[in-house]
Amino acid sequence: MQFTLEHTDPTTDARAGVLTTDHGQIQTPIFMPVGTLGTVKGVHQRELKEQVKAQIILGNTYHLYLRPGMEVMEAAGGLHKFMGWDGPILTDSGGYQVFSLAHRRKITEEGATFASHIDGSKHLFSPESSLGIQRTIGADIVMAFDECPPYPSTRQYAEKSMHLTHRWLERCVSFMRGSQPRYSHSQALFPIVQGGSYDDLRVKSCEFIASQDQPGNAIGGLSVGEPIPDMYRITKLCCDILPKEKPRYLMGVGTPANLLECISRGIDMFDCVLPSRNARHGMLYTRDGIINIRNAKWKNDHSPIDDHPAAAPTSQLHSKAYLCHLLRCGELLAGQLATLHNLTFYLSIVREARQHILDGSFTAWKENLVPLLERKL
Amino acid sequence: MQFTLEHTDPTTDARAGVLTTDHGQIQTPIFMPVGTLGTVKGVHQRELKEQVKAQIILGNTYHLYLRPGMEVMEAAGGLHKFMGWDGPILTDSGGYQVFSLAHRRKITEEGATFASHIDGSKHLFSPESSLGIQRTIGADIVMAFDECPPYPSTRQYAEKSMHLTHRWLERCVSFMRGSQPRYSHSQALFPIVQGGSYDDLRVKSCEFIASQDQPGNAIGGLSVGEPIPDMYRITKLCCDILPKEKPRYLMGVGTPANLLECISRGIDMFDCVLPSRNARHGMLYTRDGIINIRNAKWKNDHSPIDDHPAAAPTSQLHSKAYLCHLLRCGELLAGQLATLHNLTFYLSIVREARQHILDGSFTAWKENLVPLLERKL
Numbered sequence: 110m111q112f113t114l115e116h117t118d119p120t121t122d123a124r125a126g127v128l129t130t131d132h133g134q135i136q137t138p139i140f141m142p143v144g145t146l147g148t149v150k151g152v153h154q155r156e157l158k159e160q161v162k163a164q165i166i167l168g169n170t171y172h173l174y175l176r177p178g179m180e181v182m183e184a185a186g187g188l189h190k191f192m193g194w195d196g197p198i199l200t201d202s203g204g205y206q207v208f209s210l211a212h213r214r215k216i217t218e219e220g221a222t223f224a225s226h227i228d229g230s231k232h233l234f235s236p237e238s239s240l241g242i243q244r245t246i247g248a249d250i251v252m253a254f255d256e257c258p259p260y261p262s263t264r265q266y267a268e269k270s271m272h273l274t275h276r277w278l279e280r281c282v283s284f285m286r287g288s289q290p291r292y293s294h295s296q297a298l299f300p301i302v303q304g305g306s307y308d309d310l311r312v313k314s315c316e317f318i319a320s321q322d323q324p325g326n327a328i329g330g331l332s333v334g335e336p337i338p339d340m341y342r343i344t345k346l347c348c349d350i351l352p353k354e355k356p357r358y359l360m361g362v363g364t365p366a367n368l369l370e371c372i373s374r375g376i377d378m379f380d381c382v383l384p385s386r387n388a389r390h391g392m393l394y395t396r397d398g399i400i401n402i403r404n405a406k407w408k409n410d411h412s413p414i415d416d417h418p419a420a421a422p423t424s425q426l427h428s429k430a431y432l433c434h435l436l437r438c439g440e441l442l443a444g445q446l447a448t449l450h451n452l453t454f455y456l457s458i459v460r461e462a463r464q465h466i467l468d469g470s471f472t473a474w475k476e477n478l479v480p481l482l483e484r485k486l
Numbered sequence: 487m488q489f490t491l492e493h494t495d496p497t498t499d500a501r502a503g504v505l506t507t508d509h510g511q512i513q514t515p516i517f518m519p520v521g522t523l524g525t526v527k528g529v530h531q532r533e534l535k536e537q538v539k540a541q542i543i544l545g546n547t548y549h550l551y552l553r554p555g556m557e558v559m560e561a562a563g564g565l566h567k568f569m570g571w572d573g574p575i576l577t578d579s580g581g582y583q584v585f586s587l588a589h590r591r592k593i594t595e596e597g598a599t600f601a602s603h604i605d606g607s608k609h610l611f612s613p614e615s616s617l618g619i620q621r622t623i624g625a626d627i628v629m630a631f632d633e634c635p636p637y638p639s640t641r642q643y644a645e646k647s648m649h650l651t652h653r654w655l656e657r658c659v660s661f662m663r664g665s666q667p668r669y670s671h672s673q674a675l676f677p678i679v680q681g682g683s684y685d686d687l688r689v690k691s692c693e694f695i696a697s698q699d700q701p702g703n704a705i706g707g708l709s710v711g712e713p714i715p716d717m718y719r720i721t722k723l724c725c726d727i728l729p730k731e732k733p734r735y736l737m738g739v740g741t742p743a744n745l746l747e748c749i750s751r752g753i754d755m756f757d758c759v760l761p762s763r764n765a766r767h768g769m770l771y772t773r774d775g776i777i778n779i780r781n782a783k784w785k786n787d788h789s790p791i792d793d794h795p796a797a798a799p800t801s802q803l804h805s806k807a808y809l810c811h812l813l814r815c816g817e818l819l820a821g822q823l824a825t826l827h828n829l830t831f832y833l834s835i836v837r838e839a840r841q842h843i844l845d846g847s848f849t850a851w852k853e854n855l856v857p858l859l860e861r862k863l
Contacts, residue, residue, distance in 0.1 A: 147811065151818040153800065177811040181786050185807060193803050409558050423530065426570050430562060434524065434554040441528040441821055 110249070110297040110324045112356045118471045122348055122375035125466040128325075128356055130249040131294035132189065132197040135164045137356060137377040138462055140368065140455045141199060143385060145169045146176060147192040150385055151444040152452065154194045160421055161452040162460070165197040165249075167380045170242050171206030174232075175225050179245045187247030187292050199380070200248035201360075202239045202301075204255045205329070216256060216273070236280035240288070240298075247292045252327065253281040255301045260334040267305030274303045275317050282321055297324035299358060302347050305330060306339050315350035325378075326351045327358040332367075332381070341370055348375030365394050365458050366482045369475045372462050379459075384451035389444045391436045394454045395420075398484030400429070402447065407433040414450060419461070421446075421453035487626070487674035487701045489733045495848045499725055499752035502843040505702075505733055507574040507626040508671035509566065512541045514733060514754040515839055517745065517832045518576060520762060522546045523553060524569040527762055528821040529829065531571045537798055538829040539837070542574040542626075544757045547619050548583035551609075552602050556622045564624030564669050576757070577625035579616045579678075581632045582706070582738075593633060595650070613657035617665070617675075624669045629704065630658040632678045637711040644682030651680045652694050659698055674701040676735060679724055682707060683716050692727035702755075703728045704735040709744075709758070718747055725752030742771055742835050743859045746852045749839050756836075761828035766821045768813045771831045772797075775861030777806070779824065784810040791827060796838070798823075798830035 111129040118124070128135040142149045142157065144166045149157055157163045168188050177191075185191035188198055204221070207214055211223035213231075220235030239254040255274040258267050278300050285298045300318045304310030318326055328347045331340045344359060351357050358378035359371050368379055384394065391403040395415050400407070402414075407429040414424040414432055423446050435443035465471040488506040495501070505512040519526045519534065521543045526534055534540045545565050554568075562568035565575055581598070584591055588600035590608075597612030616631040632651040635644050655677050662675045677695045681687030695703055705724045708717045721736060728734050735755035736748050745756055761771065768780040772792050777784070779791075784806040791801040791809055800823050812820035842848040 146815050146817060147808070148817050148819040151822070153819060153822060155800075176815055177785065177807065181807055181811070184786050185788055185805070191805070191808055191811075193808070408554065409561050411562055423532075428562070428568070430554065430558055431524070431568055431570070434558070434568075438523050438553055440523060440525050441818060442525040442530065444818055445528070445530060445822070 110295065112325065112354065114354065116467050118373070118466050119469065120472045121373040122345075123373045123462070123466045123471050124375060124377060125463045126356065126377060128377075130197040130297075132195060132249050133164070135197055136460075136463060138372045138459045139164055139378055140459045141165050141167045141378065141380040142452050143167045143169075143380055143382050144192070145172050147173060147188060149448070149452070150389070151441075151448045154192065156449060157194070157452075158196065160423070160449055162456050163196070163452065165199060166194065168198055168200045168246060168248060169203070169206060170200050170239060170246065171203035171210065173246055174203065174242050175227055179242060183245050183291070187245070189247060197250070198248040199250040200243050200246050200252065202252040202254040203234050203242070204239070205257045205361075207234055208257055208259070218273070218276070220254070221256075236277040237284045240281055240284045244288060244291045244296065247290070247294070247296070249294065249296060250325065251296050251298055253278045253298060253300045255303055255329055257330050257333070258303065258305050260306065262305045264305075264307055264310075267303075267307055267310055271303045271310055271314050274301065275314070278318070278321060282323070299323060299325040299327045301327045301329040301360070302351070303330045306335050306343065308343070308346055311343050311346055312350060315347050319350060319352055325356040325358060327360055329360045331359065332361040332363050337367070340367070341374065344371050344376060345374040364483070365455065366479045368455070368458065369462060369479055372459070373471070373475060384455045385448050388447035388451040391443070391447060393447060394451050394482070395486070396478070397481055398486045400486045402429060402432050403436050404433075414446070415454075419453075419457040421449045424450045424453070487672065489702065489731065491731065493844050495750070495843050496846065497849045498750040499722075500750045500839070500843045500848050501752060501754060502840045503733065503754060507674075509572060509574040509626050510541070512574055513837075513840060515749045515836045516541055516755055517836045518542050518544045518755065518757040519829050520544045520546075520757055520759050521569070522549050524550060524565060526825070526829070527766070528818075528825045531569065533826060534571070534829075535573065537800070537826055539833050540573070540829065542576060543571065545575055545577045545623060545625060546580070546583060547577050547616060547623065548580035548587065550623055551580065551619050552604055556619060560622050560668070564622070566624060574627070575625040576627040577620050577623050577629065578737075579629040579631040580611050580619070581616070582634050584611055585634055585636070593650070595653070597631070598633075613654045614661045617658055617661045621665060621668045621673065624667070624671070624673070626671065626673060627702065628673050628675055630655050630675060630677045632680060632706055634707050634710070635680065635682050637683065639682045641682075641684055641687075644680075644684055645687055648680045648687055648691050651678065652691070655695070655698060659700070676700060676702040676704045678704045678706040678737070679728070680707045683712050683720065685720070685723055688720050688723055689727060692724050696727060696729055702733040702735060704737055706737045708736065709738040709740050714744070717744070718751065721748050721753060722751040741859070742832065743856045745832070745835065746839060746856055749836070750848070750852060761832045762825050765824035765828040768820075768824060770824060770827050771859070772863070773855070774858060775863045777863045779806060779809050780813050781810075791823070792831075796834040798826045801827045801830070
């Protein structure tokens with residue numbers, strides 16, 4: 110995997126780069142739609158490529174390990190073939206889901222034991238088993254197995270957890286060195302900075318993570334309920350330490366405004382369920398603010414969902430009244446159209462950010478746009 | 487509306503024709519996907535046109551009257567504009583739904599009063615109000631308001647009900663003569679033959695319906711639970727009486743085999759929820775038989791869902807294992823892919839039937855195919 114930094118904004122730390130994987134190039138900054146179970150919910154792979162213009166998608170190790178399971182995944186020849194997506198894929202380590210979804214979890218030095226949220230069956234995830242699973246899934250970028258401490262956590266808990274994540278990281282690095290990709294493409298490991306909301310721990314964690322000299326680095330444990338100013342402060346703190354010549358991935362963030370603020374602090378990659386999950390509940394992001402399309406005020410509004418030329422073609426074609434109707438009726442097409450809308454919006458925002466970084470107009474553009482994004486329409 | 491009969495099969499009564507509406511031509515025999523609430527569940531309009539190759543779709547008057555309601559429909563400029571579908575549309579009269587879905591229904595000479603299945607609100611459908619609603623929806627083909635007797639019905643009930651349907655038809659014809667289309671395209675009325683499972687009533691009903699000299703004719707009250715041989719016998723009986731130079735529409739039928747058998751008896755148009763509803767439950771129709779894709783036997787089968795060149799592109803691209811996984815996980819994409827599959831299959835079957843009618847090879851083709859269609863794979 111190669112990362113080429115094309116330009117850094119002179120007044121902020123925003124960067125435009127190109128990440129090259131065996132499944133193609135990714136122009137950064139980038140947002141990665143979440144495809145938990147081998148599908149971005151409600152969006153077919155062709156639409157994902159042609160309409161949303163996704164360049165890389167995310168799969169969830171925990172979910173794919175439980176369903177369809179690794180026997181099926183291996184027989185398919187990996188996730189790319191299983192789901193019919195030939196672009197780059199990143200998989201998380203399963204760590205976050207073990208802590209947020211699974212039952213009866215227990216953390217030891219070895220790893221985390223847990224009971225499946227589906228059938229209660231008992232499993233162990235360790236640095237080695239998580240990466241073994243990620244070898245079988247075959248993502249282009251695989252994530253180190255970490256513990257994500259909840260917010261708030263005591264300093265003592267955050268510190269102990271951070272050290273465990275660091276020891277697990279050493280085992281992840283060893284496992285990757287000692288194993289081969291299962292398929293014909295290469296896989297890059299991204300370690301994850303932890304340390305909760307404690308600046309000194311974050312500094313220590315960044316230094317340790319940087320010392321491992323992996324192809325890219327991630328910041329975890331944000332967007333877990335901490336105040337937004339904390340998220341921005343820690344993001345900046347980490348970006349100042351993590352090496353400039355490698356991509357920086359801020360995990361699980363966030364709103365469109367969060368993305369722009371974190372791009373300006375030096376982040377290159379994002380993933381988040383917000384645009385797709387909120388879409389299914391009728392919350393649409395636009396350049397003018399947020400539309401709750403279920404709201405009665407849209408019932409008889411026959412203007413396009415979004416007439417911006419970068420909006421999803423279906424959002425330019427269909428009216429607010431139509432989508433309001435579909436959503437209120439619980440129609441499948443509501444989720445499809447709303448998800449297409451939000452994901453296309455997210456991708457258009459990061460694409461535009463990139464262009465403004467290259468043009469040198471990023472700050473002015475961002476300062477103008479951010480206040481509009483959070484308005485309720 | 488114009489109907490041109492291109493060819494009639496020499497050994498059966500199968501016909502190939504062209505139906506011309508202000509929204510385009512329809513090559514018959516044709517299957518009409520059901521778009522109850524202004525959407526064919528899980529299929530976007532573009533896919534419906536480009537992948538399924540639908541030539542006409544059906545909307546439900548009862549459902550659209552309740553949601554979004556006629557105020558929204560009129561403000562949208564009719565259903566074509568509301569849903570963004572510029573091809574032909576047919577609407578049923580609401581009669582069938584009043585009898586199958588609504589609560590506290592009461593039939594009088596005037597019409598049918600009923601309580602909405604959504605909020606219990608009270609409404610009256612009459613021949614005039616049903617067609618008034620259909621004027622507002624703006625379908626190219628509108629259906630007469632009828633009573634659909636349940637199966638089984640006594641001869642007395644079926645006869646009384648048939649006469650009521652006939653009297654209502656006269657009011658429908660008057661209403662259409664005395665009113666104008668609300669939009670710039672014309673609307674054709676199709677009357678509906680009733681009479682239950684009683685051959686003599688069906689004969690009487692066909693003669694009455696034919697005497698009204700409307701642009702097309704429909705056969706109702708079949709596929710309501712009667713034995714399949716009865717459906718075929720009555721279909722033939724009706725086709726022998728209904729005028730040859732007008733399209734014949736068999737309402738609510740049926741399986742792929744039902745379609746072929748009824749095409750061979752002289753039917754030109756079909757609609758049915760089977761392919762779309764069964765798709766959402768994982769039942770897929772193919773040229774080799776029926777696949778229940780939820781079944782564990784497909785979990786690790788990585789062959790295409792259907793590799794026939796006329797199958798949906800997504801069925802040729804994706805594996806049985808992938809669709810099995812999506813369906814078992816309750817993923818939205820499962821419904822999308824399965825519905826695309828079944829509807830594309832139905833449309834390919836009627837397209838192929840048409841080609842064989844024109845070629846003179848219909849009977850041999852049908853006799854060979856029908857036994858395969860009903861096998862469980």
